[in-house]
Amino acid sequence: MSEALREKANxxxxxxxxxxxxxxxGKVIYVGKAKKLKNRVSSYFRGSHDTKTAAMVSKVSDxxxxxANSEFEALVLENSLIKRYVPHYNILLKDGKxxxxxxxxxxxxxxxxxxxxxxxxDGARYFGPFGGRVMVRxxxxxxxxxxxxxxxxxxxxxxxxxxxxxxxxxxxxxDAYCRGTPSEEEYRRVINEAEMILDGKAAxxxxxxxxxxxxxxxxxxxxxxxxxxxxxxxxRKLESKQMVVSGKAVxxxxxxxxxxxxxxxxxxxxxxxxxxxxxEFELIENPIEDDGEAVSGLLRQFYSVRGVYPKNxxxxxxxxxxxxxxxxxxxxxxxxxxxxxxxxxxxxxLVETANVNAAEEINRATNREEKTLKTLEWLxxxxxxxxxxxxxxxxxxxxxxxxxxVASMTVFERLKPLKNAYRRFKIKGTETPDDYYSMxxxxxxxxxxxxxxxxxxxxxxxxxxxDGGQAHANVARSVLRDKGLDIPAFGMxxxxxxxxRALISPEGEEIGIGANPAVFSxxxxxxxxxxxxxxxxxRTLRTKSVRGSELDRIAGVGEARKAALLKKFKSxxxxxxxxxxxxxxxxxxxTAAAVYAYYHKKEEEK
Numbered sequence: 001m002s003e004a005l006r007e008k009a010n011x012x013x014x015x016x017x018x019x020x021x022x023x024x025x026g027k028v029i030y031v032g033k034a035k036k037l038k039n040r041v042s043s044y045f046r047g048s049h050d051t052k053t054a055a056m057v058s059k060v061s062d063x064x065x066x067x068a069n070s071e072f073e074a075l076v077l078e079n080s081l082i083k084r085y086v087p088h089y090n091i092l093l094k095d096g097k098x099x100x101x102x103x104x105x106x107x108x109x110x111x112x113x114x115x116x117x118x119x120x121x122d123g124a125r126y127f128g129p130f131g132g133r134v135m136v137r138x139x140x141x142x143x144x145x146x147x148x149x150x151x152x153x154x155x156x157x158x159x160x161x162x163x164x165x166x167x168x169x170x171x172x173x174x175d176a177y178c179r180g181t182p183s184e185e186e187y188r189r190v191i192n193e194a195e196m197i198l199d200g201k202a203a204x205x206x207x208x209x210x211x212x213x214x215x216x217x218x219x220x221x222x223x224x225x226x227x228x229x230x231x232x233x234x235x236r237k238l239e240s241k242q243m244v245v246s247g248k249a250v251x252x253x254x255x256x257x258x259x260x261x262x263x264x265x266x267x268x269x270x271x272x273x274x275x276x277x278x279x280e281f282e283l284i285e286n287p288i289e290d291d292g293e294a295v296s297g298l299l300r301q302f303y304s305v306r307g308v309y310p311k312n313x314x315x316x317x318x319x320x321x322x323x324x325x326x327x328x329x330x331x332x333x334x335x336x337x338x339x340x341x342x343x344x345x346x347x348x349x350l351v352e353t354a355n356v357n358a359a360e361e362i363n364r365a366t367n368r369e370e371k372t373l374k375t376l377e378w379l380x381x382x383x384x385x386x387x388x389x390x391x392x393x394x395x396x397x398x399x400x401x402x403x404x405x406v407a408s409m410t411v412f413e414r415l416k417p418l419k420n421a422y423r424r425f426k427i428k429g430t431e432t433p434d435d436y437y438s439m440x441x442x443x444x445x446x447x448x449x450x451x452x453x454x455x456x457x458x459x460x461x462x463x464x465x466x467d468g469g470q471a472h473a474n475v476a477r478s479v480l481r482d483k484g485l486d487i488p489a490f491g492m493x494x495x496x497x498x499x500x501r502a503l504i505s506p507e508g509e510e511i512g513i514g515a516n517p518a519v520f521s522x523x524x525x526x527x528x529x530x531x532x533x534x535x536x537x538x539r540t541l542r543t544k545s546v547r548g549s550e551l552d553r554i555a556g557v558g559e560a561r562k563a564a565l566l567k568k569f570k571s572x573x574x575x576x577x578x579x580x581x582x583x584x585x586x587x588x589x590x591t592a593a594a595v596y597a598y599y600h601k602k603e604e605e606k
Contacts, residue, residue: 002045005060009042016074017067018081021089024061028085030288033078035320037065053288056089072324079300091287091294093266093301100136101128102198110156110177110187112149113140113194127198129306143197146234147190148175157184158579197235206235252312256354257295259286260362262369266298267358269350270310279357283365292319299325309333315341316351372415375518379463382511382519383503385488389463390414393446394492394526395476396467397427397438398534405433407442408534411461415522417529423456424537436475439466443479451483464489465503465523467530473506492527500527551575554598556591565595575599 014036021030034040044057068074082090103116105124115133119126130136144151152166156177165176177187196205213228256267267281287294296319303309309329315322322339329337342348376388383389392412399405411421425445427438443464449457464480466472469491476489493510495501500523502510513519550572551562568586569575575583576599583592 005063006042006045008063009045010038012038012041012065013067014038015067016069016071017065018074018077020064020066020081020085021056021060021087022062022064023059026062028081028087029059030056030087030089031078031081031085032289033071033074035071037067041065050288052089052286056288071321072327075300075321075324075328079304082297082301083304089288091284091289091297093282093284093298093305100130100133101126102130102136102140104191104195109184111191113144115140125195127195129308143194145173146237147194147231148173149187149190149194150174150177152178154178155577156187202235206232209235251310252314253310254314254350254354255295255299255316256351256356256358257291257298257316258355258358258362259291260359260366262286263362263365264294265358265361265365266295266302267354267361268302269354269357281358281361283361291317292321295319296321296325300328303329303332307332309335309337311335311337313337313339314347314351315339316355317341371518375415375516375522378516378519382513383463383488383490383505385463387462389461391459391461392463392465392526393461394465394467394530395439395442396527396530396534397435397442398531398537399427399433399438405430405438406534406537407438408530408537409442409446410526410530410533412526421459422533424533435468436471439468439472439475440479443476444483447479447483447485460485461487463487465526465530466491467527469493470504470506470508473504477506492523494527500524551595554594556594557587561587561591 016033016035017037018031018033019037019041020028021032023029032040041063044053044060048054049057066077068077082092086092100115100117101119103114103119103124103126105111105122107123115136116126128136141151143149150156151168151174154162160178160180163178165178166174168174169176175182175190193205196202209228209232213225213232216222216225216228251273252271254269254271256265256269258265262285263283264286265281265283267279269279270277284298287297289297295315295317299313299315309332313325313329318341319325322341325339326337329339340347342351376390379385380388390413394410394412395407397405397407405427407425407427409423409425411418423446425442427441429441430437446457450460464476464487466476466489471491473489473491480487480489490503490505490511492500493502493504500520501514502512503523504510513523551557551565557565564586565575565583566572569578575595578596580592580596583595586592587595
């Protein structure tokens with residue numbers, strides 16, 4: 001096979017293009033680009049390579065090439081194909097789901113800001129994506145406080161004139177649009193100012209406010225001039241605190257890159273006006289490309305996810321593609337982007353700082369990895385497991401009396417909670433508290449789902465932990481044997497302070513964990529997280545039950561009308577906040593009037 005691939009590669013043209021490596025099943029495992037396809041592709045099938053490249057080449061069963069008209073076209077095509085196939089051996093960053101956007105529904109008479117995970121084609125304006133939700137929430141709160149926009153849950157114009165202004169108005173943090181003044185037009189004007197700040201146009205806004213202030217002073221409108229002055233000061237203070245989080249305001253990104261023994265780290269230091277705004281980094285498996293190619297590929301992924309480009313990008317190493325990256329980013333950004341590899345001076349020092357940050361993150365990750373390996377090794381030896389418990393599933397039951405008996409399943413992979421794999425169960429086979437029956441039903445349903453091919457339950461754990469003692473561990477072993485599964489199961493035994501002090505086998509053998517602080521902390525965290533998840537689900541069900549019965553107390557609301565209201569509004573809170581016309585669109589007007597009167601009478605009584 002190697003000889004056949006070498007011959008095929010030697011027949012390729014000396015032209016730019018993209019090559020696509022495939023395994024024996026036809027799956028794309030690597031995508032690369034080349035100035036000269038023949039030279040680059042044939043190099044994989046001769047001579048020796050590092051471990052990772054050799055592993056990739058050993059799995060190549062065939063390859064395809066796409067000839068491009070230029071190196072730039074090959075660069076763009078490579079990026080597109082990596083996004084499409086997500087090949088195993090290509091260097092890959094996150095897909096961007098963790099980067100929130102700020103949404104503003106400009107179609108509403110009184111639009112307000114909200115955080116969302118992705119943009120929709122719904123006519124609203126979107127800002128971002130941004131680095132993190134906490135930072136963005138703080139920034140939005142600061143902008144609203146600066147411009148005295150409402151941050152309460154009142155909806156306008158529906159709630160105008162209902163109730164007195166809240167404490168924010170009396171503290172000077174809101175202009176109390178709930179009074180009906182300032183007007184809707186004034187609200188829109190202030191929202192436009194907030195949009196300018198999020199667009200990175202705070203300096204332009206300050207210039208406009210300064211001009212308006214001077215014009216008001218010249219016209220002897222001193223009160224208006226004073227208002228403009230105060231707002232100008234507040235916005236400049238906002239800028240100085242670097243609360244402007246839009247990437248559009250960033251003028252320079254400093255890139256750092258470092259390789260460790262097993263991992264590499266890609267770092268971006270973001271600057272506005274010479275001041276460091278934030279640091280982003282990602283740890284990745286060591287790429288098969290050299291540092292220059294790796295940085296080029298990471299840059300393209302990083303900016304394509306965010307869609308926001310600075311004016312200057314300083315690289316830690318020379319690449320053959322600086323000019324191509326400049327062209328690509330300039331086209332995508334809509335403004336000139338400079339990609340530079342500084343060799344000396346202050347700019348080079350900044351790059352070295354970014355490289356130091358990258359190396360430090362690798363060291364931290366290495367220490368964490370060593371701690372993880374030692375903890376898992378201890379558990380494997382202490383529990384007599386055949387293999388390391390990389391994936392652990394934990395189960396707990398929650399009930400108060402006989403109502404809403406529920407179970408939780410949490411998942412930990414290499415000591416970290418895997419929250420998208422958490423599952424919840426509402427116990428169906430009994431209405432009386434029976435922890436052993438409830439645990440048996442939970443485990444049966446979990447593993448029947450696995451045996452039935454349910455992808456949501458498609459991965460088996462290496463270890464099962466039950467919140468309980470020997471009897472609970474026996475229940476788990478019985479269920480597993482019935483289903484023909486060989487998975488070790490242990491109970492988590494608590495001390496008088498309700499902390500997990502030991503693990504217990506179905507045979508009753510206790511394995512103390514108190515002497516190993518890392519294991520003690522980890523098992524305690526599993527027990528607490530599993531209990532929390534169960535209690536949270538139980539409270540949710542009880543709240544729904546209570547709220548459902550609240551609708552039952554309203555005259556004229558039977559099961560059918562209650563179902564129609566909940567289907568439309570999704571929650572009782574939304575029903576309580578709906579106006580008369582919204583309610584009447586779902587149920588008869590007399591019923592709508594009864595629902596409206598019920599909730600608004602409650603508000604008046606408060």
